[in-house]
Amino acid sequence: MTEIPFAAARELASLLAKRELSAIEVMRAFLGQIERVNPSVNALVTLRPRDELLADAAAADRRLAAGDGVGPLHGLPIAIKDLSLTRGLRTTFGSTLYRNFVPTSDELYVERVRRAGAIVIGKTNTPEFGAGSQTFNALFGATRNPYDLAKTCGGSSGGAALPPACGKLPL
Secondary structure: OOOHHHOOHHHHHHHHHOOOOOHHHHHHHHHHHHHHHHHHHOOEEEEOOHHHHHHHHHHHHHHHHOOOOOOOOOOOEEEEEOOOOOOOOOOOOOOHHHOOOOOOOOOHHHHHHHHOOOEEEEEEOOOHHHOOOEOEEOOOEEOEEOOEEEEEOEOOOHHHHHHHHOOOOOO
16 A cells, blocks of 8 residues: 555545554544645645544544444545635634634535545635635735745645645545
8 A cells, every 4th residue: 555645545445444444543644744744835724633633533433343334435534625614613714804713514515525424624725715816815824836835826726735735635
């Protein structure tokens, strides 16, 4: 198998389902990669606390061991673009106006991703309100191109595109 942070999401999902890899191992590997890489590229702008994420991964492992039905994204960490509502997790829309906004509900697709078993770890950077040709905002700054840190990433999904490219998330 490829090193966990650079393995294909399908491969990881298969190994998790067969219990050849634990959700805790997967979470630790991705959190380590995030700690190493994110300070230089600034793609993930809100990250849930490590202990909460590891507790969610342990719960995923227990559900699988108990034979509970699990979804196709079971145990895979995922980040949500900071334009989408995420229950209990700060959503800023890349704007200082919403720097402390914590929604009480999820967007429909976030609900579905959670139901499919993914563990939401945090939020990805975006231009303010998604309006811009570069991933930059006054609240979090620029998301840097991992291949040339002097450049930013283009579009409203620059923060979302980087985690898989840098081995910080499988999806």
